[in-house]
Amino acid sequence: MFPKFQKASDKLQMLLQNRANFSAFRSQTSMARKSSKVQALYELCQNMFTPSGSPPPSSAAINKLCSVLDTMSPADVGLKEENLDDDRGHGFFGLEQLNRVARWTQPITYLDIYECDSFTMCIFCFPTSSVIPLHDHPGMTVFSKVLYGSLHVRAYDWVEPAQESKGPNYFPVRLAKLAVDKVLTAPCGTSVLYPRNGGNLHYFTAVTPCAVLDILTPPYREDAGRKCTYYRDYPYTAFGK
Numbered sequence: 001m002f003p004k005f006q007k008a009s010d011k012l013q014m015l016l017q018n019r020a021n022f023s024a025f026r027s028q029t030s031m032a033r034k035s036s037k038v039q040a041l042y043e044l045c046q047n048m049f050t051p052s053g054s055p056p057p058s059s060a061a062i063n064k065l066c067s068v069l070d071t072m073s074p075a076d077v078g079l080k081e082e083n084l085d086d087d088r089g090h091g092f093f094g095l096e097q098l099n100r101v102a103r104w105t106q107p108i109t110y111l112d113i114y115e116c117d118s119f120t121m122c123i124f125c126f127p128t129s130s131v132i133p134l135h136d137h138p139g140m141t142v143f144s145k146v147l148y149g150s151l152h153v154r155a156y157d158w159v160e161p162a163q164e165s166k167g168p169n170y171f172p173v174r175l176a177k178l179a180v181d182k183v184l185t186a187p188c189g190t191s192v193l194y195p196r197n198g199g200n201l202h203y204f205t206a207v208t209p210c211a212v213l214d215i216l217t218p219p220y221r222e223d224a225g226r227k228c229t230y231y232r233d234y235p236y237t238a239f240g241k
Contacts, residue, residue, distance in 0.1 A: 037068065037076045038113065041065070041068055041069070042121070044061075044064065045119045045215060048061045048065065048217075049119045049217040049218065051218055053139060053140070053141070053195075057141070065143060065215075066189070069143060069145040069190040070145070070189055070190055072147060072213060073147065074147045074211065077111075077113070077123060077147065077213060079211055081149075106127040108124055108125065108126055108130050109125040110122060110123075110124060111123040111124075115219060117219070118217060118218060118219075119217040119218065119219060120215070120216045120219040121214070121215050122213075122214050123147070123212065123213050124204075124212045125209075125211045126149070126151065126204070126210050126212070127206065128208055129205070129206060130206045131206075132203055133230055134201060134202070134203040134231045135201065135229065135230050136228065136231070137195075137200050137216065137226075138195070138225060138226050139218070139226055140195060140216055140218060140219075140220075140226060141192065141193070141194050141195065141216075141217050142192070142215070142216050142217075143192050143215040143216075144190065144191045144213070144214050145190045145191075145213045146186045146188055146211070146212055147210075147211040147213055148186045148209075148211055149185070149186060149207070149208040149209050149210025150183055150184065150186075150206075150207035150208045151183065151205070151206055151207060151212060152206075152207055153181075153183075153199070153203075154178075154180065154202065154205075155178075155180035155181075155199025155200070155201060156177060156178055156179055156200075156201045156202070156233070157176060157179045157196065157197050157198070157199060157200055157201070158176050158196075159174075159175040159176060159177055160196070162174060176201065176233075179198060179199035180198075180199040180202070183207055201231060
């Protein structure tokens, strides 16, 4: 079933620029920058990517970068793997109730490894049940590697040619198709989304505490047309068509 999307308020700012939207905390990852694997990633990205995203990297270059990302572990980026014991399903009335509530209300943490005009390298650390809402990556390619834990990914691509109409409260809606709906559990391979396929619009839900290493190229930049927009998805049947 193809869903349609309702564009969110323009007051929502760019995902990586307004990090307060996620109650995210920046921290300096000096240990990560000294890692030989992170250095290898940096050098590959410097050679592969351009500020405009053109020309796009070759399939061979993408495969080479993925092969390095596939070997990455939490220790390579200076992280300690969280305790993955998942006590969901026991309710809020068992032992350690307050500790459980406190853990569920923890913010998503953003770790900035490197950022330039050509790419952003960063890590998102998720507590259990936390969510990054549905958003897009216009004109961008994104590499995502789950370092530890389990993450549910649901992603869409726009149906081309564009099919648009009016949705609830006369907001514009556009037809999209489901591209990805699965749980990624470390260790697993690197996921890649492209400007027009692979699930360019996606959202994440942490099944357990988890961390994701992301490389975004070119990075978000509003004056270059790469503004992050948030969406709401509706089933196609909601529109009676």
